[in-house]
Amino acid sequence: ACTSNDPADTAQVKTDTSGNANAATGPKVVIGFSAPAADHGWIAAITNNAKAQAAQYSDVELRTVEAGADAAAQRAALATLIAQKPNVIVMLPHDGKELNATGLEAMRAGIPVVNLDRAFPSAAAYRLQIKGDNYGMGLAAGQYIGEQLKAKGVSNPIIGEIPGIDSLELTQERTAGLNAALAVYGFKVANRRPAEFTADSGQAAATALLQALPKMDALWNHDDDQGIGVLAAVKQANRGEFFMVGGAGSKTAIEAITKDDSVLKATVTYSPSMASSAISLARLIGQGKGMSDLVELQVPKEITLASETITKDNASKYAKLGF
Amino acid sequence: MTARTALPRRTDNDQVLRNLGLVGVLAALVVIGIVTRPELYSDPAWVRNNILTILQQASAIGVVTVGMTFVIIGGGIDLSVGAIIALAGVWSTTLATQAYGAAGMIFTALVVGLAVGLVNGVLIAYGKLVSFIATLAMLVSARGLAAQISGKQTQVSTNDTINSIASSRLIGIPVLVWILAAVVVAGWVLLNRTTFGRRTVAVGGNPEAARLAGIDVKRHTMLLFVLSGLCCGIAAIMLTSQATSAQAAMANLYELDAIAAAIIGGTLLSGGRGTIVGALFGVLVFSTITNLFAINNLATEVQNMVKGGIIVAAVLLQQFRYRSLTNLLRRRNDPDIS
Amino acid sequence: MTARTALPRRTDNDQVLRNLGLVGVLAALVVIGIVTRPELYSDPAWVRNNILTILQQASAIGVVTVGMTFVIIGGGIDLSVGAIIALAGVWSTTLATQAYGAAGMIFTALVVGLAVGLVNGVLIAYGKLVSFIATLAMLVSARGLAAQISGKQTQVSTNDTINSIASSRLIGIPVLVWILAAVVVAGWVLLNRTTFGRRTVAVGGNPEAARLAGIDVKRHTMLLFVLSGLCCGIAAIMLTSQATSAQAAMANLYELDAIAAAIIGGTLLSGGRGTIVGALFGVLVFSTITNLFAINNLATEVQNMVKGGIIVAAVLLQQFRYRSLTNLLRRRNDPDIS
Amino acid sequence: MSKLATVLRLTDVVKTFPGVRALDGVHLEVAEGEVHCLLGQNGAGKSTLIKILAGVHHADSGELLWRGEPFAPATPQAAMRAGIATIYQELDLVDHLSVAENVFLGHEPSRFGFTRRRATAAATRRILESLGHPEIPPGRLIKDLPAAGKQIVSMARALSHDAKLIVMDEPSAVLAHDEVENLFRIIRELTANGIAVVYISHRLAEIREIGDRVTVLKDGRTTAAGLSARTPTRELVGKMTGRAFEYVFPPRVSTDTRTEPLLTVDRLSRAGEFADVSLTVHPGEIVGIAGLVGSGRSELLETIFGARRPDTGTVTLDGHRITGVGTAVRHGMGMAPEERKSQALLLDEPVFKNMTLASFAAFARAGFTAARDEQAAARRTADDLDLRPRDVDRPVRTLSGGNQQKVVVGRWLLGHTRLLLLDEPTRGVDVGARAELYQVVHDLAADGVGVLLVSSEVPEVLGLADRVLVMREGRLIREAPAGDLDEDTVLDLVMAGSLMEGEAA
Numbered sequence A: 001a002c003t004s005n006d007p008a009d010t011a012q013v014k015t016d017t018s019g020n021a022n023a024a025t026g027p028k029v030v031i032g033f034s035a036p037a038a039d040h041g042w043i044a045a046i047t048n049n050a051k052a053q054a055a056q057y058s059d060v061e062l063r064t065v066e067a068g069a070d071a072a073a074q075r076a077a078l079a080t081l082i083a084q085k086p087n088v089i090v091m092l093p094h095d096g097k098e099l100n101a102t103g104l105e106a107m108r109a110g111i112p113v114v115n116l117d118r119a120f121p122s123a124a125a126y127r128l129q130i131k132g133d134n135y136g137m138g139l140a141a142g143q144y145i146g147e148q149l150k151a152k153g154v155s156n157p158i159i160g161e162i163p164g165i166d167s168l169e170l171t172q173e174r175t176a177g178l179n180a181a182l183a184v185y186g187f188k189v190a191n192r193r194p195a196e197f198t199a200d201s202g203q204a205a206a207t208a209l210l211q212a213l214p215k216m217d218a219l220w221n222h223d224d225d226q227g228i229g230v231l232a233a234v235k236q237a238n239r240g241e242f243f244m245v246g247g248a249g250s251k252t253a254i255e256a257i258t259k260d261d262s263v264l265k266a267t268v269t270y271s272p273s274m275a276s277s278a279i280s281l282a283r284l285i286g287q288g289k290g291m292s293d294l295v296e297l298q299v300p301k302e303i304t305l306a307s308e309t310i311t312k313d314n315a316s317k318y319a320k321l322g323f
Numbered sequence B, C: 001m002t003a004r005t006a007l008p009r010r011t012d013n014d015q016v017l018r019n020l021g022l023v024g025v026l027a028a029l030v031v032i033g034i035v036t037r038p039e040l041y042s043d044p045a046w047v048r049n050n051i052l053t054i055l056q057q058a059s060a061i062g063v064v065t066v067g068m069t070f071v072i073i074g075g076g077i078d079l080s081v082g083a084i085i086a087l088a089g090v091w092s093t094t095l096a097t098q099a100y101g102a103a104g105m106i107f108t109a110l111v112v113g114l115a116v117g118l119v120n121g122v123l124i125a126y127g128k129l130v131s132f133i134a135t136l137a138m139l140v141s142a143r144g145l146a147a148q149i150s151g152k153q154t155q156v157s158t159n160d161t162i163n164s165i166a167s168s169r170l171i172g173i174p175v176l177v178w179i180l181a182a183v184v185v186a187g188w189v190l191l192n193r194t195t196f197g198r199r200t201v202a203v204g205g206n207p208e209a210a211r212l213a214g215i216d217v218k219r220h221t222m223l224l225f226v227l228s229g230l231c232c233g234i235a236a237i238m239l240t241s242q243a244t245s246a247q248a249a250m251a252n253l254y255e256l257d258a259i260a261a262a263i264i265g266g267t268l269l270s271g272g273r274g275t276i277v278g279a280l281f282g283v284l285v286f287s288t289i290t291n292l293f294a295i296n297n298l299a300t301e302v303q304n305m306v307k308g309g310i311i312v313a314a315v316l317l318q319q320f321r322y323r324s325l326t327n328l329l330r331r332r333n334d335p336d337i338s
Numbered sequence D: 001m002s003k004l005a006t007v008l009r010l011t012d013v014v015k016t017f018p019g020v021r022a023l024d025g026v027h028l029e030v031a032e033g034e035v036h037c038l039l040g041q042n043g044a045g046k047s048t049l050i051k052i053l054a055g056v057h058h059a060d061s062g063e064l065l066w067r068g069e070p071f072a073p074a075t076p077q078a079a080m081r082a083g084i085a086t087i088y089q090e091l092d093l094v095d096h097l098s099v100a101e102n103v104f105l106g107h108e109p110s111r112f113g114f115t116r117r118r119a120t121a122a123a124t125r126r127i128l129e130s131l132g133h134p135e136i137p138p139g140r141l142i143k144d145l146p147a148a149g150k151q152i153v154s155m156a157r158a159l160s161h162d163a164k165l166i167v168m169d170e171p172s173a174v175l176a177h178d179e180v181e182n183l184f185r186i187i188r189e190l191t192a193n194g195i196a197v198v199y200i201s202h203r204l205a206e207i208r209e210i211g212d213r214v215t216v217l218k219d220g221r222t223t224a225a226g227l228s229a230r231t232p233t234r235e236l237v238g239k240m241t242g243r244a245f246e247y248v249f250p251p252r253v254s255t256d257t258r259t260e261p262l263l264t265v266d267r268l269s270r271a272g273e274f275a276d277v278s279l280t281v282h283p284g285e286i287v288g289i290a291g292l293v294g295s296g297r298s299e300l301l302e303t304i305f306g307a308r309r310p311d312t313g314t315v316t317l318d319g320h321r322i323t324g325v326g327t328a329v330r331h332g333m334g335m336a337p338e339e340r341k342s343q344a345l346l347l348d349e350p351v352f353k354n355m356t357l358a359s360f361a362a363f364a365r366a367g368f369t370a371a372r373d374e375q376a377a378a379r380r381t382a383d384d385l386d387l388r389p390r391d392v393d394r395p396v397r398t399l400s401g402g403n404q405q406k407v408v409v410g411r412w413l414l415g416h417t418r419l420l421l422l423d424e425p426t427r428g429v430d431v432g433a434r435a436e437l438y439q440v441v442h443d444l445a446a447d448g449v450g451v452l453l454v455s456s457e458v459p460e461v462l463g464l465a466d467r468v469l470v471m472r473e474g475r476l477i478r479e480a481p482a483g484d485l486d487e488d489t490v491l492d493l494v495m496a497g498s499l500m501e502g503e504a505a
């Protein structure tokens, strides 16, 4: 089963490994794994989930290589990994385009590549693409904001946005999704102050935003980690006339939504659980098996996780999934 | 010849003029703000609040810049300030530390700052490492250690006292701004009115001359890095309070901001000259630019392009004012000579 | 007095010894590699390949460091190298440019590098801006412009000629390594065997003396930044080829790496002294450290902690060797004096 | 001589720096093949004048005629092209370039931009040989040369240009006696070839020996032009200072050397610099060290001061072992080092802060500095030393060379100095100020301060010191009361010395 569709039936982020033919121990699979150095909770969760999932299987050996600080470092690290000839490689690239060549190299060397989250432009560079939906995330946030404002009868709302690192493509996609969704309601973003996925930068960006918009109706903050700082800034500025939507679905955010004592009313997921799924599917690929709920004999080529909206009403369901 | 005693102290004049130049730059930024967003500036409450916000956002980096200014005047450079803040912040927000309450957290942050500064100082003064390299190495190591300690997670501060520092006010002025003011005043006194400050200028201006005048150059160099570390410890508390959390990537690139602010404020990168007030103005210029961009909702890439231009313009403007005004003043004060 | 002729040319020795120290550091890193991963090092093919990989990874930053070394020897600093690479890379991979083929892309990258270097140079030499501030402003602006041009997207290079540079070899050696070698040799000749190089040392070491000797210090300063820009243009092509793409955030923090490598290689941050060979060794030390971490699969945070320590150890080791060997040599060569 | 053509004529040249009128109507006429001396007190404007000739500064007004043509060099390059080469007062060489590269800096022999290193080295060797210094290796880095060697290189640089006029700003200041003779020989060769020389020195004896005519500057004005070099001293000094006084040493009250020595140096050695040096200085005694340039005196002084670590031997001040500069200063030792710019001054700081650099802590209360007290004390010292201008708030950078030297000496008059080490204290100091400095040293000695003095001017050592030590090749070879020695004996000792070796104390 795929975690993204039905997270409730799994223990936190591990897929169900029992009561399923695929769970039976098969031939040993060595999975090479590489993700960027984490200075962020989401990426840390990606690596942790991958490790936890691999530990579930007695027939999987996970070999993680640290990918360092940038694409060049990751290329170097993957070169050493390819030389070790694992059965499958799961990687979350710094940048899909910059690591496309490495993906091709691995595939040419006969190692199937599972690309996590950041797509390679060339289809020949991966066997499986499993990713979150950045555009869909923005869309979900926009829809929630639009619905809420419509319900409140606000006609000309002032909407703020706090993206993460603005030079990243994923940020661009999220923003595009938000704008598309808001356009449906005839709304648009009044001010946009990017942060850097860290709480202190979130605080700084939010402070600037709040200063620029003395009155606001809604705010979308792309990332729950930086959201800690955003919420702090809101409190420090003594503001509360608006509601806020988060992004990614961290534990703190889900708790805050449940408690309902801050402006944070919802968050749209971009779950690191995709790493767990990636390991499971990599194992299946390594063993030549398919996904048991699908008729096809092999694992499909692309899987995109849906972005869900967590609100006070369904928060309990997602509590376990927060990272 | 006796008329000369009446001459102003030239160097001080220069400094005042440079600072005047920066005040001019600040004024220009404000004027741009008024012109572009008149509706905001027409509300006195908003303006008052905006000034306080700018000051508040400048507070942590301002504290760091004071320490950095000392280090640069003393002939060094400290690339590790951001990393020290991250390490101090992370260390003081571990669950174990938070158990000791606000005092424990503050104590931890200050001690971590001091200790890292001490390591920097010892490596540079006694290990004879170039400060650029030693503090670059520290930057990498301290962020690594911070990541290790925090498990790469954002550590939330659950301590209300700490968290409330950033939202509290004293006589209508945010506590963070008071802290900045205190550090700036202390830094100014230390630099201009104490033997420590005098030594700093001597050590940075001509270390050999300082040594031959009996100053313990090594010890002093070490102390400068300790001072910078201490400022980082203070800034760590301030930032943690603002973000109600700390993480290994916090205070990213603060080193560049602090150095740039110090230099724009008139501190000589090669040491031996600099002013605390100038450094403060440098910080305020940056923080006002950010504010200006925010209220005008400039896109990041446009922001960046414009920011580079503003920095260059600010320095050029300042130089220009400085030169012509200096000449004016000199002429006016020296009529007896020609 | 006549006995003095026997004295060796002390500093050439100094440089050789410093470089020897760095070779020692490199050797130590290799030994650590052998000890920790004997199974890899027992395969000669792997070792050969690993050496080439290290060199290849060092190539782009190596080219940048050569330009940076000139700038620093000449008394400046260039914080904008990473941003120039990004701008040159992005500009040369726009669809419009790619339409002109490989030659068009290379031409564009070089011209962008030269042009940005020229702006830096003019601001610093004739606008009298401190190079730290001018190039910091350029860093911000050029990255902003790169983001604007690329629409913040990663631009894929569809040009096979460009893309194949990184994967081609010549006589068994990667083309990128050949480019690095060519730039290093050219840099060495330029610094040590031309009037340009000698004047660079003079301009950085004693600008007043250079001016009195009739050197056009401003023009020369400007040219140094143009040279650095040109190196960035070359590096942009190399990196684009390696990543088969370019984006506004590429070559992030290359300025720090290049400055650190130059300084570790014995270049004086205050100008007037430096060596190209040393800078190359500095780059190789960093790239070997990265390789060592990779083959040992160290966690990033541990990597960072260790890296800082290695940098410090490397410089200390180098100083130690340098001092004791220098003393030895002095004793041996100067017996006639006492 | 008078029928020789005038090559350079300056009329009414004015130059103002912010706050100072450095030149206020200067006239100067230099003829082909003559040695024209410029004389004037510290700060009179000599260096400023020659920098205008060299294209470094630009005159505010006035007329310059160079070989009959109006002349206003915009850059040093223009002046050099016109045939004017300059040896500057402050050694302006590049430390990390070789001797040859420094000599030809800016006009390197080259092919397509590539330096011709062999040709450069050969040309440099030729020039150095003509200067009588074939032993200086063209490939040696400047930083590895002693001060005197650097001066030779500066001269070589001036000679490397095909100059019609060579300006020398205090070239003899760092030269010892034999070197000065050598310099004069070169000057004579130059003038014999029709090259004009403008020569600046504070030593009247030199001017007598080498000069043809003298122009005297006072406060930026020409007070006498085209005087014969044989004009009586009294008259020259009068034109310079407006006062009349002689180059004299004040009479000495004899000191009681039977007291316990203040300073005891016991078998001090540093490899390659000096060996086995023992000496004492008593309270109130002035001990002079004579020796050739390069004999290791500066190193000895720095080692006594704790600034260099001795290989063997000890230094004791009043019973306290000196282990570093810190202890030395704490126990009342002070040193005026040889190279004021690099070793002593904070050029951008005001005079008073430079003067109190070693004593501001003593003025301070609880770590807080007392700037007013410092200024007052500095002003008193400025009076004692006749500092010009008398403004203690002015940055040291804007002071003339000689006045900067006074600031360095003044530093140690402020503290509680009990032993003063002076390394070439009168280098670049004018006649009048020199006499004042001598008086200051005597007054100090009278107050019980011990003085250890290094000077390359033998008369100064003999005239000022009570006891003289002669140093050669890093060893003390003779010690005697000053009264028992005369200039010729000392010069013999310093240079040959072989006959007297047995007498070494």
Ligand SMILES: Nc1ncnc2c1ncn2[C@@H]1O[C@H](COP(=O)(O)OP(=O)(O)OP(=O)(O)O)[C@@H](O)[C@H]1O
Residues within 6 Å of the ligand: D017, D018, D020, D021, D022, D040, D041, D042, D043, D044, D045, D046, D047, D048, D049, D089, D388, D389, D397, D398, D399, D400, D401, D402, D403, D428, D430
């Ligand atoms: N760059 C400068 N800025 C301001 N004042 C200056 C500058 N250079 C020289 N002066 C002043 O000009 C006057 C003349 O100085 P100059 O160096 O020409 O004297 P000098 O005759 O060479 O003295 P000395 O014998 O001590 O070398 C002095 O009062 C000096 O302080």
Ligand SMILES: Nc1ncnc2c1ncn2[C@@H]1O[C@H](COP(=O)(O)OP(=O)(O)OP(=O)(O)O)[C@@H](O)[C@H]1O
Residues within 6 Å of the ligand: C004, C337, D143, D144, D145, D146, D147, D148, D272, D273, D291, D292, D293, D294, D295, D296, D297, D298, D299, D338, D456
């Ligand atoms: N930077 C240097 N590098 C190498 N040798 C040096 C250096 N400076 C001085 N020496 C050597 O040290 C010895 C003493 O030199 P120094 O010129 O300081 O002597 P001095 O007696 O003080 O002469 P001066 O009259 O110049 O002060 C000489 O043998 C000289 O070659």
Ligand SMILES: [Mg+2]
Residues within 6 Å of the ligand: D046, D047, D048, D089, D169, D400, D401, D402
């Ligand atoms: Mg002079």
Ligand SMILES: [Mg+2]
Residues within 6 Å of the ligand: D294, D297, D298, D299, D338, D423
């Ligand atoms: Mg000497």
